Amino acid sequence: MSRELLHPATLAAQALGSTDASTGAVVLPIHTATTFLRDPDNQYRRGRSYGRADNPSYDQPQALLTALEGGAATLVFSSGMAAAAAVFQCLPRDSHVIAPRVMYWGLRSWLKDFAENWGLAVDFVDATSLDALRCALHPGRTSLLWIETPANPLWSVTDIAGSADIAHSAGALLVVDSTAATPVLTRPLALGADLVMHSATKYLNGHSDVIAGTLTTARDDAFWARLCVARSRAGAILGSFEAYLLLRGMRTLFLRVERACRSAEQIAEALSQDSRVLDVLYPGLPGHPGYTIAARQMTGGFGGMLSLRVHGGAEAAIATAARVEIWKRATSLGGVESLIEHRASIEGVDSPAPPDLLRLSVGIEDVGDLIADLKSALGG
Ligand SMILES: Cc1ncc(COP(=O)(O)O)c(C=O)c1O
Numbered sequence: 001m002s003r004e005l006l007h008p009a010t011l012a013a014q015a016l017g018s019t020d021a022s023t024g025a026v027v028l029p030i031h032t033a034t035t036f037l038r039d040p041d042n043q044y045r046r047g048r049s050y051g052r053a054d055n056p057s058y059d060q061p062q063a064l065l066t067a068l069e070g071g072a073a074t075l076v077f078s079s080g081m082a083a084a085a086a087v088f089q090c091l092p093r094d095s096h097v098i099a100p101r102v103m104y105w106g107l108r109s110w111l112k113d114f115a116e117n118w119g120l121a122v123d124f125v126d127a128t129s130l131d132a133l134r135c136a137l138h139p140g141r142t143s144l145l146w147i148e149t150p151a152n153p154l155w156s157v158t159d160i161a162g163s164a165d166i167a168h169s170a171g172a173l174l175v176v177d178s179t180a181a182t183p184v185l186t187r188p189l190a191l192g193a194d195l196v197m198h199s200a201t202k203y204l205n206g207h208s209d210v211i212a213g214t215l216t217t218a219r220d221d222a223f224w225a226r227l228c229v230a231r232s233r234a235g236a237i238l239g240s241f242e243a244y245l246l247l248r249g250m251r252t253l254f255l256r257v258e259r260a261c262r263s264a265e266q267i268a269e270a271l272s273q274d275s276r277v278l279d280v281l282y283p284g285l286p287g288h289p290g291y292t293i294a295a296r297q298m299t300g301g302f303g304g305m306l307s308l309r310v311h312g313g314a315e316a317a318i319a320t321a322a323r324v325e326i327w328k329r330a331t332s333l334g335g336v337e338s339l340i341e342h343r344a345s346i347e348g349v350d351s352p353a354p355p356d357l358l359r360l361s362v363g364i365e366d367v368g369d370l371i372a373d374l375k376s377a378l379g380g
Helices: 008-013 056-069 080-089 105-115 130-136 160-169 222-234 240-250 253-272 291-297 313-323 343-347 367-378
Strands: 073-077 096-100 121-125 142-148 173-177 195-199 213-217 277-281 305-310 339-342 357-361
Touching: 008 056, 008 253, 056 073, 056 213, 056 240, 073 080, 073 222, 080 105, 080 142, 080 195, 080 213, 080 222, 096 105, 105 121, 121 130, 130 160, 142 160, 160 173, 213 222, 253 277, 253 305, 253 367, 305 313, 313 339, 313 343, 313 357, 313 367, 339 343, 343 357
Parallel strands: 096 121, 096 142, 142 173, 173 195
Antiparallel strands: 073 213, 195 213, 277 305, 305 357, 339 357
16 A cells, blocks of 8 residues: 555554565664765765765654655754754844744743844744734745744644745745644644744653654755755754664654543643632633634644643742652653643743743643642642
8 A cells, every 4th residue: 555545643653664675674773874885986876975964764764754744854853952943044144033922942042042143033923813923024034934833831822824824925934843733733734834843852752762853844945955954064963873762752653642632631621620720721622712723723632731820829839849749840741751840940031931830741641640640739
């Protein structure tokens, strides 16, 4: 059966079904070589010369993610931040870019502290409003619109198709940080995005043991060629073993994400009925401001991320996190173990996170255990 007819879950479980031609092994070997033989006539007909540019251990994870995202090609990077930074570093000097006010704080602070120094002008805009995005564009000068959906830590939702129309009307690229949605729930390229970025550290790997990032492109065009050169010249490359672990993690992506979505929905419902909780931020709750758009552009669930606001401010939130026994108090997200974090503590002064907010990354444990642990941590 042709690959196009197979469900993405089948492609992921079998890592595209590739086997090692020389041994018949159903898991491909990890290539550790940093350099490759030249032909006697000085050519590189096998297509690889040096590990920084041409690591064969990247081929399968890149091909699998390309298939899952429905793109033309993928690059793996040494981290999500390296993947994101490469996009901005490849823009023309003096470009104007638009980024959301609610986004992964590490990228926001990098844009403020570094990108602007290099001559990029960055406007941070309310990306839940297409009108706000439209107004922020400078046709002919804005080269990129960056969105994240659902976005850390409020799980704000941005209309991807609407953003693509707006970006393209001004000649700008639309790039989507789809880390929280994963290709299981959203395919931004099919909605008009030009590039999709993942912190593969999160759901794609899924086991809190690899830092990695990815970019997938809709087209193999000149900007993509520049990104390929940027990765190999700047050297933000993934290790071979990490590439292998990433592929291994992606084989269970669908199972993990489906489970995390189901549990997150149950946790969101249980906590939104608990009077000790001030608010539950989850795009799958009909009361969430992004629910309608999320229901349209996400398929099969609303993700495994949610946030709680508790009565009593930062002190009460930190005390609640101190009382959990099953949830782990740690940053990051998308792993098999559930994590809880007081977000304002990590994000700093310009964070949109209210001081009473706890971010929850739902893992694959029994949901009854997770709810009971939270209820007991909320105290009397
Ligand atoms: C949504 C999002 N984007 C990007 C990043 C950065 O990824 P990494 O930590 O792999 O560099 C993170 C990390 O937390 C993230 O949550």
